[in-house]
Amino acid sequence: MVGATYALAHELYPYDPATARAGHHPVIIIGGGPVGVATGLDLAQKGTPALMLDDHEGVGQGSRAICFAKRTLEIADRLGAGADMVKKGIVWNVGRVFHGDGEVFNFNLLPEGGHKNPAFINLQQPYFEKFLIDALRRAEAGGKPIEIRGRNVVTGLTQDADKVTLDIDTPDGPYQLTADYVIACDGARSPTREMMGLSFDGRVFEDNFLIADVRMTADFPTERWFWFEPPLAEAPQSALLHKQPDDVWRIDFQLGWDIDRKAELEEGRIRQRIDEFLPAGTEYELVWTSIYTFQCRRMERFRHGRVLFAGDSAHQVSPFGARGANSGMQDADNLAWKLDLVLKGLAPDALLETYHEERAYGADENILNSTRATDFLTPKSEMSKIFRNAVLTLAKEHAFARPLVNSGRLSVPCSYDGLPLNGPDALDGPARTRPGSPCPDAPLAEGFLLDRLPGRFTLLTLGLQPPELLTDVPIGTLTLAGDDLTDELRARYLGDAEHALYLIRPDQHVAARWAEVNEAEIQAALKTAIGLT
C-alpha cells in the first residue's frame, strides 16, 4: 500500500473496505481536492453518478489557498457550499503597499454593490475543502449519485476506445475499476499525467517563499499588507501579512533562490524572522510553516481521449493573484455540464473538446497575469529592478504609478471571447454581458439573479415574454419584468436597450443574446452552445 504523504486537518472520508469493489462507473474522478469534489458535486446534482477516489482520508493540513474570489463563491453557492464559506471567511477590502520602511499607498477594492457574494474572502483551504465535503454528504443524503472513497490510490491507467481502466491500491490490496470517463484532479504533481507520460511545461521562478501561518490576537486591521524590500535585517525581498479566520495570519517572506531550505524551516529561525517583522513583544503561535517554489505551467491539452484534466493537474500558477483554486473551480464549472450532456447522449463528443479550448484559454490568461506579478516581485534583471523601484517611488506621490504596482492581480473569471460555443450578440447591450462572459450577479426584487440560474440552460428575458421552446437539452426560463428590473440588473444586462433575451449556459456564462425573440435563432444558438455546429 502506498503510504500517506501528508497529515490531515480533517478526517472526512475514512477508508471503508466494503466499498472498495470492482465495477464500472460513468465518471471516476481521481483526487478529492477542491476541484475534484466540486466537479463530482456538480455532476451528481445533474443526475450523473460521480465516484471520487482520494489517496488520503480527508483534507490535508496546512493552509495553501487563502483567497477565494467571488466567482468561486458563486460556483460554490450553486453546489451548496457557498453560504458556509462566506459565513466562516473573512471579508477584506483595504490593501496597503509598503516599500522599505514607508507606506507607498493604500487602496480599497470598493466592491461593486448589488452582488450576493463579496469580492473576496480569506479562508484556510482546509475549511474550503471541508465545506465542499459537507455539501457532498448532504447531496449523498438527499439521494444524489455521489461517492468518495478514501485511501484509494490510483496506481495505473489504461484506456481503449470505449472505457478507461484504473488500478487502485487500498489497505486491503489492489482492485480495478472501469469508467466511461476519468477526470484527473490529482494536483500539480498529477500521478495520472505521469502514468500517461504527458508533459507539463512552463517556467519555474527562481525564488523560495516561506509561508508561516501564525495565531495571535493582535490588533491589526483586516487588511492586506504587502511590503517590497521590507526593512528587516536579513531582508526578504517581499513580505505579506493577511488575515484568516480563527485569529490566524498568513505571513509570507520571499527569501530568494540560494537558501538553506532546512535551516530556514527551523522553528528558531522562523521565529527570529517573525519577531523582527511583527511589533515588538507580539505573542503568537506557529500554526503552519512551509517553503514553496512556484511555477507557471500547463499541459498542452486538457483532454486525452476519455481522460480529462482539471485544476492544478492541468495548469499551475504562482499564488500571486490567487488563481490556483479559483481557476480550478471554473474548470469544474465548465466541465461538469458538458460531460453530463455528453453522457446523457444530448451533446456530441466534440463538446468535450471545447472544455480544453475554453479552459486552456482561461489558464493562459491566469498564467500571463501571475507571471507578470511574479516578474514585478522578482525582477529578473538589473534594469527590471530599477524600473520596479521607480514605480514604487513614484507611486508614493503620483496616482498614475499606482496601477503599475503589481503584487498580484486578484482573480476574475475570463470571458470566452471568440470561442466556438458563443452565439450571436444581437443586442446593443453592455460589454460585460457579451456572449462568452460569466453572468454578473444583480439584485432582483427579492434575492439575487445568480440564485435563479441553476446548473442548466436558461432563457433569461428582461421585459419580454419567453417563447415556448421544444428542446432535447433541458432548458428553463427566467422572466423578469417590473420590480425585478432593478437599476443594477438594467445596467448589467440592458444598458440602453429596452428589453433583452439571453441564452445562458449551465455554468452561468452567456451563450447568446438578442433584443427580440426569434425562436429559430435561439434553437440555432442552443445547438452551437452544445457543440453541434
Next chain:
Amino acid sequence: MTLNTQPNLRDPDDFYDELLAAHHGLSKDQSDALNARLILVLANHIGDREVLRAALKAAAG
C-alpha cells in the same frame, strides 16, 4: 496619433542642458533610477499605447 519624430522641442540646447543638469552629481545608480522614473512619467503623459510602441521601436533603433 502617430509618433512625432520631427524636431518638436523649442530651444533644444536648453532642454539638453536641463536633462544633463538633472543628472548632475548623481551616482550611476541614482541616474539610472532617475531615468527610469522619467520614462514612466513621460509614458503616462503620452498615454497612447500606439505612440508608446512606436517610441519603443524608434529607441531600439
